Amino acid sequence: MTAPTPGPKVRIEYCTLCHWLLRASWMAQELLSTFPQDLTEVTLVPGTGGIFRISLDDEVIWDRKEEHGFPDSASLKQIVRDRIEPDRDLGHIDRSHPRHAH
Numbered sequence: 001m002t003a004p005t006p007g008p009k010v011r012i013e014y015c016t017l018c019h020w021l022l023r024a025s026w027m028a029q030e031l032l033s034t035f036p037q038d039l040t041e042v043t044l045v046p047g048t049g050g051i052f053r054i055s056l057d058d059e060v061i062w063d064r065k066e067e068h069g070f071p072d073s074a075s076l077k078q079i080v081r082d083r084i085e086p087d088r089d090l091g092h093i094d095r096s097h098p099r100h101a102h
Helices: 021-034 073-084 092-096
Strands: 009-015 041-047 052-056 059-063
Touching: 009 021, 021 041, 021 052, 021 073, 052 073, 059 073, 073 092
Parallel strands: 009 041
Antiparallel strands: 009 052, 052 059
């Protein structure tokens, strides 16, 4: 058996005191459903202080404090797609949400 090829890893840090576990796990599920063969892992990391930060490998791709809110699932999928497979068509997401400029 060969070792899996390392691929992109998503890390979702969320505030436990703010009760954002459900939001974080929903976003993780959305990413795993859209990129089932592309992502090596999606990790949920509990924290405090109002944190809600999403990283792809070592790059922060969304920070609630900097963006002044949470991403919708379509925008998050586009951000991830633009970094791991820019030419990939996300179907209805691309038609209803113009590409996020990051």
